[in-house]
Amino acid sequence: MDRTVIVEKLDIGHRGAVLEDGSVREWLIDDVHGPLQEGMIVAGRVENVLNGMDAAFIDIGDTKHGYLHMKEHPEYQAWKLREDGKPAPKAAALLQKGDRVIVQVKKEAAGSKGCSLTMLLSISGTYTIYMPYGGYAAVSKKIKDESRAAIRREVRSWLAEQEGIIVRTNAEETESELLKEEFKLLRSRIDGMLKEKPKAPGTLYYDESRTDLRVEKDYVGAANTAVITNDADLAAQWKRTSPHVTWRAGSLFPAYNLDKELEKSLRSFVWLKNGGSLMIQETEAMTVIDVNSGKYTGSSGMRDTAYDVNMAAAEEISRQLRLRNIGGMVIIDFIEMNRSDAAKQVEETLQAALRRDGSTTNVAGFTRLGNMEMTRKQTRRKLSQLLTESCPCCSGAGRLKTLWQLTEELKQQAQAEEAEACLFDVPERLAAYLRKESFARGLPELYIRIRRGNDRAELVRTGTVEEIKGSGERLGGVLS
Numbered sequence: 109m110d111r112t113v114i115v116e117k118l119d120i121g122h123r124g125a126v127l128e129d130g131s132v133r134e135w136l137i138d139d140v141h142g143p144l145q146e147g148m149i150v151a152g153r154v155e156n157v158l159n160g161m162d163a164a165f166i167d168i169g170d171t172k173h174g175y176l177h178m179k180e181h182p183e184y185q186a187w188k189l190r191e192d193g194k195p196a197p198k199a200a201a202l203l204q205k206g207d208r209v210i211v212q213v214k215k216e217a218a219g220s221k222g223c224s225l226t227m228l229l230s231i232s233g234t235y236t237i238y239m240p241y242g243g244y245a246a247v248s249k250k251i252k253d254e255s256r257a258a259i260r261r262e263v264r265s266w267l268a269e270q271e272g273i274i275v276r277t278n279a280e281e282t283e284s285e286l287l288k289e290e291f292k293l294l295r296s297r298i299d300g301m302l303k304e305k306p307k308a309p310g311t312l313y314y315d316e317s318r319t320d321l322r323v324e325k326d327y328v329g330a331a332n333t334a335v336i337t338n339d340a341d342l343a344a345q346w347k348r349t350s351p352h353v354t355w356r357a358g359s360l361f362p363a364y365n366l367d368k369e370l371e372k373s374l375r376s377f378v379w380l381k382n383g384g385s386l387m388i389q390e391t392e393a394m395t396v397i398d399v400n401s402g403k404y405t406g407s408s409g410m411r412d413t414a415y416d417v418n419m420a421a422a423e424e425i426s427r428q429l430r431l432r433n434i435g436g437m438v439i440i441d442f443i444e445m446n447r448s449d450a451a452k453q454v455e456e457t458l459q460a461a462l463r464r465d466g467s468t469t470n471v472a473g474f475t476r477l478g479n480m481e482m483t484r485k486q487t488r489r490k491l492s493q494l495l496t497e498s499c500p501c502c503s504g505a506g507r508l509k510t511l512w513q514l515t516e517e518l519k520q521q522a523q524a525e526e527a528e529a530c531l532f533d534v535p536e537r538l539a540a541y542l543r544k545e546s547f548a549r550g551l552p553e554l555y556i557r558i559r560r561g562n563d564r565a566e567l568v569r570t571g572t573v574e575e576i577k578g579s580g581e582r583l584g585g586v587l588s
Contacts, residue, residue: 113327115319115337116360118516119548122319122339125366126327132369134430135491136319141512142489144170144213144223149314151307152225154207157199164203165222166211169310172222176211178202180226182241186270189243208306210313229301231294232316234325235279235287236263238294240302242272250277266291286349317488326466328353336360359523367520373431373491374507380404380424384417388428390492394437397425401443411450414443418454426461435467435486439479455480508563511541518542518565519551527552527570531580533559534566542583555580 113136115124121138144150152166155173165173178184178199187196203209215224230239245264247256262284263273279287301313315321320342327333329350336354337343343355361367372378378386383403389396399421401413425440440458445451451474458480462469468485475481496507509517515538522530530552534542539558547554553573557580559566569576 111327111330111333113323113333113335114360114364114366115323115335115339115342117337117339117342119519119546123361124319124323125361125364125369127364131427132366132373132431133427135370135373135433136322137491137494138319139315139317139489139494141510142494144168144216145315145317145488146213146216147316148312149210149212149229149231149301151309151311151313152209152211153309154203154205154209157203157205159199162199164199166209166225167309168211168223168225169308170217170222172217172220174211174213174223174225175221176209176225176227180214180228182227182270185228185241185243189270210301229298231297231314232325233290233294234329235276235282235290236294237274237276238291238298239272239274240295240298241270242274243270244272245275246273247275248277248279251275251280255280263287263291271295289349359520362520362524367517370495373428374495374509378424378428380417380420382416382420384420386421386424386428388432390432390434390490394439395434397428397438397440399440399442411445411447414445415447415450415454418442418445418450419457422454422458423461426458426465429462429469429484430465430467432491433486433488434490435484438482438484440482441479444478458482511538514538514563514565515542515545518554519547521565521567522551522554525552525567525570528572529553529555529570529576530567531555531557531569531576532565533557533568535559535561535563537563538565539581545583547583554583556583557581 110129112127113124114127115122115136121140123138124136125132126134126136150168152168152174154164155167156165158164163175163177166176168174178197181202183197183202187194209227210229211225211227212229213223214226217223228239228241230237230242245260245267247260251259259275259279263275266288267273273291275287297314323335324346328335328346334352334354335346335350336356338356338358338360340355343353346353361370376388378388379402380386385400385402387398387400399418401417404413404417421442429438442454455471455473459471462471465484467487470483472481492507495510495513497510499506499508518532532554534556536558539556542556552570553576555576569579
């Protein structure tokens with residue numbers, strides 16, 4: 109398998125795509141406006157300390173305060189490791205109202221409850237997990253016994269005081285120097301957070317779902333994988349560990365025709381290569397996928413036609429679930445085949461395709477009603493949630509692109525033009541957002557005019573500033 113990972117730098121964050129054998133298999137997009145998620149490290153301020161519960165409530169910039177039990181405090185962890193017989197420290201001795209703290213989300217907010225938090229931070233690399241307060245060294249049980257003992261002795265020699273480390277399975281064939289280099293990098297990241305001046309509650313220090321961190325952990329240095337980015341700093345950093353990293357100037361999504369592919373990933377209708385089709389409907393409780401024969405008529409009867417379409421659909425459904433990052437329960441309405449052996453082959457094809465998916469999946473099989481049931485673990489927000497929002501006009505029955513996504517598309521269009529100024533027709537809701545937005549240098553001067561109807565930015569004219577400035581409202585806020 110040949111794999112190429114594209115990473116494009118934006119004004120805020122990054123976005124990327126994973127291409128396997130020339131086809132997009134996964135989108136990597138920073139969730140800049142999303143809720144706090146498991147693993148995120150944020151600044152907090154102690155709002156209330158409850159001795160009776162041995163816990164504290166922390167302001168983390170969310171609508172609900174986070175919950176921190178004292179067992180998740182480094183001083184409590186140090187007491188546990190000492191085993192000196194002294195009583196455990198109480199909440200009031202460890203935290204006071206108004207204290208500034210750095211916390212990590214253990215469990216996301218749900219319903220009326222805020223996030224569960226810990227001060228026992230941990231961050232993951234490609235081969236190791238670093239824990240500044242872990243107090244132990246562990247090695248994956250999947251590594252051979254004769255190698256585990258040697259690796260554990262080696263990594264223990266790197267630890268100081270309360271530090272901890274977990275060595276992951278893929279480190280078995282990795283040179284010790286590379287492991288140590290990653291360990292130092294992870295340690296320096298945590299040290300940098302802890303040494304910074306206290307920040308406002310909710311300020312994000314670390315997000316392992318960030319595009320650059322995910323690429324660094326999962327793809328840089330991986331076999332048969334090339335990484336291409338227009339971020340010079342990332343390219344220089346990644347080249348230290350992999351010769352297959354390339355820096356390329358300019359916008360990468362238009363260069364690789366990825367904008368059109370991303371647009372397709374938001375549509376409910378998907379064509380199969382043989383002319384069949386899928387209809388993908390996402391609901392709050394589950395996702396329903398309907399398989400249709402579409403343009404495919406086959407050549408040897410309805411049975412074989414149904415079988416051929418279902419086999420192609422099984423492969424494509426696996427790809428679409430990963431592309432759209434769909435999680436939870438999935439119901440698939442395959443075309444009825446009336447043959448148990450054919451149904452078994454379709455199920456096996458789906459299971460084999462899902463094994464290439466990094467998320468945990470479980471195929472329960474066909475129900476008595478003939479539908480396929482399966483689940484996929486939700487690790488991040490769905491693509492539709494990242495790039496679209498509920499339509500206010502139809503009470504959420506439809507979806508509109510987010511203002512952030514529309515703004516990025518406008519910037520991409522402007523950047524592709526070799527002009528001094530660009531005029532766009534935009535909907536009113538986007539105009540209000542653009543007036544507050546900042547734009548990087550290098551873009552043409554941007555002018556807008558309000559247009560009712562279509563909900564997107566449309567480039568209508570380019571030219572000199574003198575030619576354009578009387579036709580619309582100029583956007584300001586240029587970043588230095």
